[in-house]
Amino acid sequence: MTEPTTEFPPPKILTLSPTHKPILITQGAEGRLYKTPSPIQPNQFCALKYRPPKPYRHPILDARLTKARISSEAKVLDRCYREGVPVPAVLAKDAAAGWMMIEWIEGEPVRVGINTWLGERPEDDAVVDHSQQDETPLIDLMKRIGVAVGALHRTGVVHGDLTTSNMMLRPWADDTLPNGHGDKAEKAKAVAGDVVVIDFGLAMQSQSDEDRAVDLYVLERAFASTHPRAERLFHHILDSYRVAFKKAPGVLHKLEDVRMRGRKRSMLG
Numbered sequence: 001m002t003e004p005t006t007e008f009p010p011p012k013i014l015t016l017s018p019t020h021k022p023i024l025i026t027q028g029a030e031g032r033l034y035k036t037p038s039p040i041q042p043n044q045f046c047a048l049k050y051r052p053p054k055p056y057r058h059p060i061l062d063a064r065l066t067k068a069r070i071s072s073e074a075k076v077l078d079r080c081y082r083e084g085v086p087v088p089a090v091l092a093k094d095a096a097a098g099w100m101m102i103e104w105i106e107g108e109p110v111r112v113g114i115n116t117w118l119g120e121r122p123e124d125d126a127v128v129d130h131s132q133q134d135e136t137p138l139i140d141l142m143k144r145i146g147v148a149v150g151a152l153h154r155t156g157v158v159h160g161d162l163t164t165s166n167m168m169l170r171p172w173a174d175d176t177l178p179n180g181h182g183d184k185a186e187k188a189k190a191v192a193g194d195v196v197v198i199d200f201g202l203a204m205q206s207q208s209d210e211d212r213a214v215d216l217y218v219l220e221r222a223f224a225s226t227h228p229r230a231e232r233l234f235h236h237i238l239d240s241y242r243v244a245f246k247k248a249p250g251v252l253h254k255l256e257d258v259r260m261r262g263r264k265r266s267m268l269g
């Protein structure tokens with residue numbers, strides 16, 4: 001991802017309102033994400049995901065690819081949303097024009113919440129005396145992640161890029177937030193909230209244990225590199241996945257094979 005800029009023209013849909021300027025949130029290699037007032041619910045925002053034309057691609061191929069990608073992402077999101085998986089709702093789309101409008105999810109990415117929790121901990125996790133710390137709020141978040149991934153897989157969808165950046169922590173209502181002030185309460189608040197899975201650009205429909213295991217493996221590797229100090233807690237994600245998803249035992253068995261292949265590959269360089 002490069003630094004967001006506003007130099008590029010947004011899609012036509014975002015230029016129609018004379019009063020509201022869309023905000024460019026991120027700009028990746030393939031697409032851009034804007035925050036804009038919702039045309040459906042006044043006083044609310046939505047996210048507009050836009051895949052602009054790629055000048056380096058043949059125009060016919062580019063139009064076909066863009067349309068297929070937006071349609072596929074919207075279809076997967078719709079399916080998940082209908083089945084109660086925590087994902088943003090699709091509000092509108094024009095696949096041929098390269099955009100879809102989805103529900104805006106308030107809150108921070110899970111990555112930020114976990115890193116706030118970890119705070120100034122020493123890099124080397126082994127020197128920390130965990131018995132002195134109440135890690136329940138962080139462990140509870142790990143369990144909510146496992147439940148969300150279990151729900152996703154139960155629906156017959158694999159995400160393709162599960163990371164703690166592709167999950168948002170939607171804040172709970174104030175009265176359900178952890179009580180109190182001070183460092184401990186602030187840390188607990190950082191990891192409070194519902195886990196909402198985003199970015200289904202690489203997702204596909206699959207019922208295969210192998211595909212599901214690869215999904216978990218991608219998350220495991222991403223987690224270890226993003227939060228090395230919390231790596232020893234990763235098993236809580238898998239434990240709650242096992243409880244949330246009936247077919248988890250087969251997937252977790254496959255995960256052993258996938259890990260083994262990963263280790264062999266890294267040994268061979």
Ligand SMILES: Nc1ncnc2c1ncn2[C@@H]1O[C@H](COP(=O)(O)OP(=O)(O)OP(=O)(O)O)[C@@H](O)[C@H]1O
Nearest residue numbers: 025026028030031033047088103104105198199201
């Ligand atoms: N529905 C949403 N509500 C709030 N913020 C969002 C939402 N969707 C995405 N974001 C924010 O925008 C960032 C980029 O979104 P997303 O990952 O979907 O786009 P991308 O990485 O450009 O997509 P792709 O990987 O498909 O090219 C996210 O990391 C998140 O911070």
